[in-house]
Amino acid sequence: xxxxxxxxxxxxxxxxxxxxxxxxxxxxxxxxxxxxxxxxxxxxxxxxxxxxxxxxxxxxxxxxxxxxxxxxxxxxxxxxxxxxxxxxxxxxxxxxxxxxxxxxxxxxxxxxxxxxxxxxxxxxxxxxxxxxxxxxxxxxxxxxxxxxxxxxxxxxxxxxxxxxxxxxxxxxxxxxxxxxxxxxxxxxxxxxxxxxxxxxx
Amino acid sequence: xxxxxxxxxxxxxxxxxxxxxxxxxxxxxxxxxxxxxxxxxxxxxxxxxxxxxxxxxxxxxxxxxxxxxxxxxxxxxxxxxxxxxxxxxxxxxxxxxxxxxxxxxxxxxxxxxxxxxxxxxxxxxxxxxxxxxxxxxxxxxxxxxxxxxxxxxxxxxxxxxxxxxxxxxxxxxxxxxxxxxxxxxxxxxxxxxxxxxxxxxxxxxxxxxxxxxxxxxxxxxxxxxxxxxxxxxxxxxxxxxxxxxxxxxxxxxxxxxxxxxxxxxxxxxxxxxxxxxxxxxxxxxxxxxxxxxxxxxxxxxxxxxxxxxxxxxxxxxxxxxxxxxxxxxxxxxxxxxxxxxxxxxxxxxxxxxxxxxxxxxxxxxxxxxxxxxxxxxxxxxxxxxxxxxxxxxxxxxxxxxxxxxxxxxxxxxxxxxxxxxxxxxxxxxxxxxxxxxxxx
Numbered sequence: 001x002x003x004x005x006x007x008x009x010x011x012x013x014x015x016x017x018x019x020x021x022x023x024x025x026x027x028x029x030x031x032x033x034x035x036x037x038x039x040x041x042x043x044x045x046x047x048x049x050x051x052x053x054x055x056x057x058x059x060x061x062x063x064x065x066x067x068x069x070x071x072x073x074x075x076x077x078x079x080x081x082x083x084x085x086x087x088x089x090x091x092x093x094x095x096x097x098x099x100x101x102x103x104x105x106x107x108x109x110x111x112x113x114x115x116x117x118x119x120x121x122x123x124x125x126x127x128x129x130x131x132x133x134x135x136x137x138x139x140x141x142x143x144x145x146x147x148x149x150x151x152x153x154x155x156x157x158x159x160x161x162x163x164x165x166x167x168x169x170x171x172x173x174x175x176x177x178x179x180x181x182x183x184x185x186x187x188x189x190x191x192x193x194x195x196x197x198x199x200x201x
Numbered sequence: 202x203x204x205x206x207x208x209x210x211x212x213x214x215x216x217x218x219x220x221x222x223x224x225x226x227x228x229x230x231x232x233x234x235x236x237x238x239x240x241x242x243x244x245x246x247x248x249x250x251x252x253x254x255x256x257x258x259x260x261x262x263x264x265x266x267x268x269x270x271x272x273x274x275x276x277x278x279x280x281x282x283x284x285x286x287x288x289x290x291x292x293x294x295x296x297x298x299x300x301x302x303x304x305x306x307x308x309x310x311x312x313x314x315x316x317x318x319x320x321x322x323x324x325x326x327x328x329x330x331x332x333x334x335x336x337x338x339x340x341x342x343x344x345x346x347x348x349x350x351x352x353x354x355x356x357x358x359x360x361x362x363x364x365x366x367x368x369x370x371x372x373x374x375x376x377x378x379x380x381x382x383x384x385x386x387x388x389x390x391x392x393x394x395x396x397x398x399x400x401x402x403x404x405x406x407x408x409x410x411x412x413x414x415x416x417x418x419x420x421x422x423x424x425x426x427x428x429x430x431x432x433x434x435x436x437x438x439x440x441x442x443x444x445x446x447x448x449x450x451x452x453x454x455x456x457x458x459x460x461x462x463x464x465x466x467x468x469x470x471x472x473x474x475x476x477x478x479x480x481x482x483x484x485x486x487x488x489x490x491x492x493x494x495x496x497x498x499x500x501x502x503x504x505x506x507x508x509x510x511x512x513x514x515x516x517x518x519x520x521x522x523x524x525x526x527x528x529x530x531x532x533x534x535x536x537x538x539x540x541x542x543x544x545x546x547x548x549x550x551x552x553x554x555x556x557x558x559x560x561x562x563x564x565x566x567x568x569x570x571x572x573x574x575x576x577x578x579x580x581x582x583x584x585x586x587x588x589x590x591x592x593x594x595x596x597x598x599x600x601x602x603x604x605x606x607x608x609x610x611x612x613x614x615x616x617x618x619x620x621x622x623x624x625x626x627x628x629x630x631x632x633x634x635x636x637x638x639x640x641x
Contacts (some may be wrong), residue, residue, distance in 0.1 A: 093518065093544060123426050131546035131560065131567065131589060132632060133408060134512065134519055136428075136452050137496040140468035147470065162470055163426020164450055168405075 080197045081190065083107045084120070088146060090184040093130060095141035097149050105146065108188070109153035110200035116159075117193030122146045124164045125171075125187065127180035132167060139164030146186045161191070243312040243367065244271035246331075248301055250317035253324065255347040256356045257317060262392055263360030263374035264315070266623065268599070268616035269367070273311045303334040313337075315363050321346055326359055328366050338366040353395055354640065361639070371639065373594045378601050378625065379409040379418055380612055380634040386420055389612075391594070391636075393625045399433065408633055410455045415640045419443075419454045419463060430454050430465060432480065443478055445486055453499045456480070457526070458506045464489075464526075466498035475500050475511055477526075489528030499547055502526070504554045510534055511548065518544045521559050521572065535559065535572040535579050545570070547590045552638070553597040556617075558582070560589040569602055571617065582617065592636040601625060601634045 086108075088101035097105065112118055124139030124146075143162035151157045172179035245264055250257040265272040306314050306329075314329035321344045328338040342359050345352045357374035364372030376391045379399070386400045386409040400406040400420070407421040407428065416435060421428040422442075428450045430443040443451075443463065452473075454465035461481040466473050473496035479485045490497035495515040502509055506526060513522045513531075520542075521535035534557065535545060543562025550557050557572040561581075567589040569582040582588075586606030593600055594614075604613045612625040612634050 121426075129565070130544065131519075133453050133499060133590075134544070134546045136407075136450060137466065137468050137473040137498050140450060140473055141496060144470050144472070164468060165426050168407075168423065 076199055077194075077197045080111050080115075080199065081194065084111055084118070084190055085188045087185045087187055089181065090142055090186075092127070092180070092184065093138065095124075095138060095145045097145055102149075105149050106153065109150050109155055111197070112150065112155045112159065114200040115193060115197055116156075118197070119159045119161075119191045119193055120150075121161045121163060121189045121191050123187045123189065124162070125169060125183055125185050126165075126167045127183040128167045128170065128175070129180055130167070135166035136164050139166045142184075142186050146188075242269060242271050244273050244310050245313040245315060245367075246273040246275055246306055246309055246311035248306075248314050248316040248329075249275060250319065253317045253319045253321075256324070256344060256352075256359075259353060259356040259392070260315065260317070260360050260363070263357060263372065264363065266374065266392055266614070267360070267364050267372045268619050268621050269364060269372075270313075271310075273309050275309065301329060303329070303331050307331050313367060317359075319344075324359075326363070328363060353390055357390065357392075370596065373596045373599060373639070375640050376595050376637045377415075377640060378592070378612065378634050378636050379411065380626070380631050381406060381409065382626075382629045382631045386418070387631075389626065391614075393627075396626070399435070408453050410635050411637045412456045413458055413460045413638055415637045417456075418635075419456065421452050421454065426450065428452060430463065430478075432463075441483075443480075444483075445478075455500060455502065457502050458504050462526075464500035464502065464509060466496075466500065468496075468498075472496055473498050475509070475528075487527070489524065489526075490531070497522075501548050501550045501557070503550050504552055510550055510557050512546050518542075520545045521548050521557065534577070535570070536577060548572075549592055550574075551593045551597040552595055555597065558591040558593065558600055560591065569600070569615075582615070588613075590633055592634045594636050595639045601636050603632050603634065 083104075086104050088104055089098065090096075091098070108120075112120070122143040124142030124144075126135035126139050126142075130138065140162065143164055147157065147160045147162050150160060167183070170179070170183045171185070172182040247257050247261040247264070261272055264270050301314060301316065303314075311331055314331055316327040316329060318325040318327070324342050324344040326338075326340055326342055327336050329335070330337045340362065342355065342362075344355050344359075354375055357376075360374040361372035364370065374391050377388050378391065379386055379388050381387070384405040385398045385402065386406045387396055387398050389396045399409075399418070405423040407423050409418050409420040411418055417432055418435065419430055419432050422431045427448070428446075430446040430451045432441045432443065433439070446467075448469075450468040452466050452468060454463050456463060457477075461479060463478045463480055464475060465478070466475050472492040472494065474492050475489045475497045477487045477489060489500075489509070490511075490513070492513070492515070495513055496519070497511055497513045499512040500509045501511070508523055509526055510521060510523045512519045515522075516533075516539065520533065520537050522531055523534035524531040535548075537545065545559050545561040548557050548559040555574055557574060559570055559572065560567045561570050562568075563581070566587050568584060569588045569591050570579050571582055572579050583602075583604070586604050588602055588604045588606075591600045591602035598618055599614055599616050601612055601614050603610050605611075606613070607624065610630050610632055611627065612631045613622055614625050615622045
C-alpha cells in the first residue's frame with residue numbers, strides 16, 4: 001500500500017510537472033491489477049485523492065511564493081521609484097540644497113548608481129510670492145542645484161536634464177506660507193530605464 | 202425736459218466752479234492765449250455730437266484717462282448749444298451752428314470744448330477756447346462706422362490730437378496693452394475695451410512684448426519647463442520661432458527701440474544669461490552676460506538703444522543693473538542696501554529715458570519703484586496691495602501694472618504725476634502687461 005501510494009504520488013507529481021504545473025492530473029492512475037481486492041481498491045482511490053490534494057497544495061505554495069516574489073519585486077520597484085521621485089524643498093528665493101534633503105538626494109544617487117539605464121528630469125518650481133519671470137530663472141537654478149548635487153555624488157550628468165516651471169504649476173493653490181512651502185520644490189521624473197530597477201548595493 | 206436738465210446742470214456747475222482753487226479761476230479770467238500748465242488741470246467739455254454718441258463717449262473717456270483735464274459732464278440728451286426742442290417731442294429744428302453758446306459752457310466750468318461734427322466717414326473736430334470764445338483748432342478725420350474694425354482706434358487718435366492741441370504732447374489713447382490671462386496673450390485698448398486673445402488655446406504664452414512699430418509681438422511659448430521665443434506678426438497671424446530657442450527656457454524677450462534686435466534671457470544648466478538676436482537679418486545670437494553662479498534676465502533698452510537695464514543676482518538677491526548693448530560696462534543701476542533691500546525685478550526703461558520702473562519687495566510684498574536715471578535716485582510709487590510688472594505708456598507718464606488691490610491680480614493704470622489710479626481689466630487673472638507705443 002505504501003509502495004503504491006508512493007508510485008501514485010510520483011505519477012501525480014510527474015503529471016503536474018508535465019502539465020506545466022497548472023492542472024491536477026486528468027489521466028487515471030495506472031490500471032489496478034486484476035487480482036486486486038476490494039480493500040485495495042478503496043485504498044488506491046484514497047491514495048489517488050490524497051495525491052491530487054497534495055499536488056494542489058504544492059502548486060498553491062509555488063503560486064504563493066511566486067506571487068510573494070512578484071509583490072516583493074513590485075514593492076521594491078515602487079519603493080525605489082518613490083525614492084527617486086521624492087521631491088525636495090527650498091527656502092524662499094533660495095536654491096541651495098537644504099540639509100534635510102541631503103539624505104533624499106543621497107538615496108537617489110545610490111539608486112542611480114545601481115541602475116545606469118535610469119534617466120531623470122529635474123523640474124524646479126517656485127511659490128507665487130516672488131516675481132513671475134524671475135521665478136523661471138529661480139526654478140532653473142533649483143533644478144540645476146539638485147543636478148549639481150547628484151553629479152557631485154557620482155551620477156553621470158548626461159542622465160539628468162533640468163527644466164523650470166517657475167510659479168506656473170503650484171501643487172497647492174493656497175496663498176499662505178503652508179502652500180508656498182509646498183510649492184517651492186524640485187520634482188523628479190524618470191524619463192527612461194525604470195523597467196528593471198534593482199536595489200542599490 | 203431738456204431745459205430742466207440744463208438748469209440742474211448749471212446749478213451743479215456753479216457749485217463745481219466754486220470748489221475749484223482760486224488761482225485757476227483768476228487764470229481763467231485773464232487768459233489771452235492757449236496755455237497749458239502742468240499741475241493745473243484745465244477743464245474740458247465734449248459738446249453733444251449729433252449722431253456721434255459712441256465716438257463722443259469714447260473721446261470723453263480718453264480725455265479723462267489722459268489725466269490732463271477735468272472732464273466736465275453735460276447732461277445727456279439734445280445739444281444744449283445747437284438744438285431746439287419743440288414741446289411735445291415733435292419735429293426738431295437743428296441749425297448747423299458752428300458757434301456754441303460759449304457763455305453756457307463756461308458756466309459748466311469748462312475751459313475748452315471739443316466738438317465733433319459728422320456724419321462719418323469724415324468728421325470735423327473743433328477745439329473751442331471757451332474763455333476766448335473762438336475756435337482754436339479744427340481738423341478733419343476719417344472715422345469708420347461704429348461697428349467697423351478701425352472705429353475705436355480712429356476715435357482714440359482724435360482724442361490724442363485734442364490732447365496735443367492743448368498740451369503740446371499727444372495723448373496715449375491710441376495704444377494697446379498686451380498681457381497674459383489664462384495662459385494666453387490678450388490685447389486690450391488703452392481704455393480697457395476691445396479685449397482680444399492673440400495666442401491659441403493649446404499653447405502657453407508668457408512675457409509678451411511689442412515691436413516698436415506695433416506690428417509684431419514676441420513672447421515666450423512655454424512648453425513643459427522649456428520655452429521658445431515666437432515672433433507673431435499681428436496683422437497676418439504669421440509666426441516665426443526664433444532659431445536656437447527651442448532647446449532651453451528662453452524668457453523675458455524685448456525688441457530694441459529700432460526694432461532690429463531682440464534681447465532676452467536664456468535659462469539652462471549654465472544659469473540664466475542675456476542674449477541678443479538680430480531679427481532684421483534673422484541671425485547672429487550674441488551673448489551679453491556670463492553669469493556663472495548668478496542669473497541675468499529681464500533686459501530693457503534705453504530709448505536710444507545704447508544701454509540695457511537688467512536684473513542680476515550677482516550680489517545675492519536680484520537687483521537692477523545696467524550695461525552697454527553689447528554687454529560692456531556692467532554696473533549697478535538702482536542703488537540698494539545690501540542685506541536690507543528686498544529683491545528687485547522687472548525693470549522697464551521709460552520712453553523718454555528719464556526713468557526706469559521696477560518692482561521691489563518691501564515687507565514681503567512687491568511694490569513699484571521709480572529709478573530716476575540722471576540722479577540714480579529711487580522712490581517708491583505704490584503701497585496698497587501687491588503691485589508688480591509695470592509697463593510704460595507712450596507718454597512716459599502713465600504706467601500699467603499688475604495689482605491685487607481688488608482681491609485678485611488685475612491690470613491697473615497709474616498716472617505717475619497725479620497719482621490717479623484706474624482699473625484697466627476686470628475679469629480673470631491678468632499679468633505681465635506690455636504697453637505699446639502710439640499705434641498708427
